[in-house]
Amino acid sequence: MKKIIAYFEEVHNELVNKTSWPTWAELQNSAIVVMVASVIIALMVYGMDVSFDTLLNWFYKKLY
Structure with missing residues (x-):
């Protein structure tokens, strides 16, 4: 206890x-x-999210 x-x-x-x-x-x-x-990091993550979403939507629309 003393310790x-x-x-x-x-x-x-x-x-x-x-x-x-x-x-x-x-x-x-x-x-x-x-x-x-x-705020800067959140905007960067948001921008990457939107750009990847747009890119993948475009890519999958081309495939199907």
Whole structure:
């Protein structure tokens, strides 16, 4: 039990004293970067999906 308590004390000490937390402005900038990247990736996946769907529909219409 002493090991478990010591572990949690060390975890608390690390989080409070040794971890550098971002400022509010840094956090907002990071969130904006993640949102923009997510939208760009989603648009790329959507474009690939539409293009493959169009290509396969054209291909199967030619076959049958």
